[in-house]
Amino acid sequence: MARKLLLEHAQVPGINTYEVYRKHGGYRSVEKALKTMSPDEVVDEVKKSGLRGRGGAGFPTGMKWSFLAKPEGVPRYLVCNADESEPGTFKDRYLMEKIPHLLVEGMITSSYALGANTSYIYIRGEYSWILFILEKAIAEAYANGWLGKNIQGSGYDLDLYVNIGGGAYICGEETALIESLEGKRGNPRIKPPFPAVKGLWQCPTVVNNVETIAAVVPIVNDGGEEYAKIGIGKSTGTKLISASGNINKPGVYEIEMNISVEEFIYSDEWCGGIKNGKKLKACVPGGSSVPILPHFLVCKTANGDTRMMTYESLADGGFATGSMLGSGGFIVYDEDQCIVRNTWNFARFYAHESCGQCSPCREGTGWMEKVLHRLEHGGGKMSDIDLLVDVAKKIEGNTICPLGDAAAWPVSAAIRHFREEFEWHVNDPKAAMERNYGLVNEKVNA
């Protein structure tokens, strides 16, 4: 059995309550940090652990923490990004629902490390019921002296708030999140300045994903070096994977980052293979924004190496033949699935979620959605395929925030690997419609 650092007790009855959580070793990391470690020592442990941000970009957390500006007399903030809205990603939800105290504990230990006396959890509007779960856990933590003034007699004060968003994917982008937290429209800010210098209320701020903050708990408990022993290379520790699509056992899995993609898809410990004995067609390994991989590049890299569930191995081959671990939203497609339809579906999401601030993303995402809609619904032209590639290329890299890239990548990757299927939609729209919708006798319309 694989080692679990975050979800070990997730199935223990009552683990969402303080008593049970505490009995299973909860809040040890706070005790250890506050009583035996200086804030910088906690940061050092996180650096040693090699932990990388679990929100998608994989930026080393210890390094991010050490970039936090510390001007005299200015408050600093830690903000937990619980906006989890990337299609295919639902791990933070599971963690917060099952073991809310793990996040609360991680927030306290991390806030101490950063010298923050006020911290926030920003949660997406659609997770409204989790708001109550978290607020209950926070109230229990206050009642037991883990939050508030002079925590456990250490002299350290911390207030922790949960803030609920209105339900916008863009508010997961860290600067949009900060704007939203300040009560403004969630438009990403122009960087620099980065949040580490000017974030919430123009004060130095660290924004971290739920899973990143939760991982600080085992890192402080067992030491950064222990954590770094798990995994391969710069992919250390365990990672939560949200597995969905045509697999026998969809769900949230905590893996050690040393297993192969093949094992993850086919082993009964994890996804349990493709459903109904079908064949694998493609896989999106890291949430909707990362490039899709065709079946022959899923389990092996272009060089024929075994593809591993790590940041490096999934990115092997760059965008030409690789993808990204991203947020760990692992979507599997069987032979019956339509890549054009899937690409349209993603494009529709990004067009809907673009904040509309910058021209390439605002106009380009809507344009791609319309062209893909037409292709998928039988009204496409051969020139549409290159048009899509061109529009995607013109969005990519030219926008304020990475949502533009996130919208462009899935479109260009799908066409790169599945151009024939797009062409088939143009050449034989009736057959394509029939496969996707079973509309044998319906008129094909544009």
Place this chain on the structure above:
Amino acid sequence: MPKVTIDGQTIEVAEGTTILNAARQIGGELVPPAMCYYSTLKGSGGKCRTCLVRVTKGSEKDPRPMPKLVASCQTMVMDGMEVASKSDPSVVDARAAVTEFLLINHPLDCPICDQAGECHLQDLAFEHGKSNTRYEFERRTFEKIDIGPYIKLHMTRCIMCFRCVFTAQQLCPERVHGIIHRGDHAEISTFIEKSIDSEFSGNVIDVCPVGALTDRTFRFKSRVWFLNPMDAHRDCPTCSGKAVVWMYGGEIYRVTARKDKYGEVHDFICNTCRFHTKEKGSWTIEGPRDLDRHSVISQNHYEHGEKTVR
């Protein structure tokens, strides 16, 4: 003071100057087009992406080139920085791409638009646009809205530069004007069609680069290129009283603030000057205003060197 080289021309500028402003100090062809940045509006810029440039050398200290094109209106110069503007084909391509994006949903109703002839989108399209479109879908449209008695909002023409939002934030005491919705269905709105109630609200018309915000007291009165713009001033208790009056014969058709060659107003004027002072006797006329434009319409009228008298 940092030295920066843009398209081969070097200039020394004050610390904290953006690439765009450094380019403007050099002047000429290398100046990137700017549809959203507005030097007198705090917080403006970064949005339209027409001002993209390539930084080929970061600085003397860190000579690495920047990986992506950057918005020149938001990027500060560093000592020893080298920048490619019009000289780099990838920059020109990116600007053309942004122009295309700005135009796909634009109604292209220039023949009936009051802004025609002084529209920055026309200028941009003239320089970077193509004569046909690859966009084959219905363009987005909105109902026209009257924002109070003086201002018409024709959202269909808006390019979402946010300038009017910053103007309202900066000049009007109560914030009633902003952006609602998101993505390509975002729109400028007063929070529920309220009028912007401020002595300086009329300035949103001047900062708007396109014909989305127009002067209701001037709508459809005349094409701007038939009018003679004259610098004029008056004693005004509210603003500087320095304006441009647009005349035909002996009559004042409209009043605007004075724009510099990049279309920017430095002295915002009040609504009394703009909407209620149209008698010639109320103004001291200084003389014709020199306009430096590069649009398709100015090609045969506002020629260089020639004053604007017809």
